[in-house]
Amino acid sequence: EPEVTQTPSHQVTQMGQEVILRCVPISNHLYFYWYRQILGQKVEFLVSFYNNEISEKSEIFDDQFSVERPDGSNFTLKIRSTKLEDSAMYFCASSENYGDTQYFGPGTRLTVL
Amino acid sequence: GDSVTQMEGPVTLSEEAFLTINCTYTATGYPSLFWYVQYPGEGLQLLLKATKADDKGSNKGFEATYRKETTSFHLEKGSVQVSDSAVYFCALSDPQYGNKLVFGAGTILRVKS
Numbered sequence: 673e674p675e676v677t678q679t680p681s682h683q684v685t686q687m688g689q690e691v692i693l694r695c696v697p698i699s700n701h702l703y704f705y706w707y708r709q710i711l712g713q714k715v716e717f718l719v720s721f722y723n724n725e726i727s728e729k730s731e732i733f734d735d736q737f738s739v740e741r742p743d744g745s746n747f748t749l750k751i752r753s754t755k756l757e758d759s760a761m762y763f764c765a766s767s768e769n770y771g772d773t774q775y776f777g778p779g780t781r782l783t784v785l
Numbered sequence: 786g787d788s789v790t791q792m793e794g795p796v797t798l799s800e801e802a803f804l805t806i807n808c809t810y811t812a813t814g815y816p817s818l819f820w821y822v823q824y825p826g827e828g829l830q831l832l833l834k835a836t837k838a839d840d841k842g843s844n845k846g847f848e849a850t851y852r853k854e855t856t857s858f859h860l861e862k863g864s865v866q867v868s869d870s871a872v873y874f875c876a877l878s879d880p881q882y883g884n885k886l887v888f889g890a891g892t893i894l895r896v897k898s
Contacts, residue, residue: 676828678828703884705884705885705886707886707888713890714888714889714890714891715829715874715876715886715888715891716888717885717886717887720883720884720885727884728883728884728885730885763828763829765829765886767884770880770884771817771878771880771884773819773831773834774831774878774886775831776821776828776829776830777828778826778827778828779828
């Protein structure tokens with residue numbers, strides 16, 4: 673069964689460093705998403721991406737964040753200058769079309785020291 | 786804005802007990818409703834969904850009915866197993882107002898043998 677994959681599973685970085693989280697969505701899916709879950713808090717929407725551009729973003733998704741589909745398979749989330757409060761589990765998801773079920777990856781745990 | 790409220794956990798049950806996890810929502814449109822499950826060390830998996838009022842979603846013995854009059858989508862299972870131990874997330878999506886999922890806080894379920 674096709675699945676969303678994410679790498680790395682755990683990333684540790686120093687405050688102020690740039691990190692790139694990687695995702696491989698399900699191959700025939702057209703919509704891609706990033707969510708995050710700070711420990712003990714709700715899963716929160718960050719951004720959705722379609723046709724090589726952002727279709728929707730939350731207030732959390734400020735200028736520190738960017739997304740990219742650098743090739744036909746990967747979907748990345750970049751955090752330019754990490755802050756302590758960026759420590760969270762980051763989930764990638766994809767759906768075949770708008771409004772369809774979103775399928776999630778296993779997540780990347782980001783720890784900012 | 787849209788929101789989802791779930792009963793707090795953890796919920797601890799003995800094997801074969803009846804399970805109910807309450808979920809209520811607030812939405813301006815006509816959302817689709819979902820239950821996602823997260824097993825230890827894994828990502829979010831869709832458990833079941835309902836897209837309109839009075840629909841019943843079901844999967845693996847779990848079921849939930851979309852109740853518009855009470856704005857609820859409670860998760861039930863008649864006889865839980867140890868393998869059902871996980872975190873359960875209620876979520877909504879309203880494609881009229883974007884494609885993002887709005888999650889509840891999650892409920893930890895622990896089933897003892």
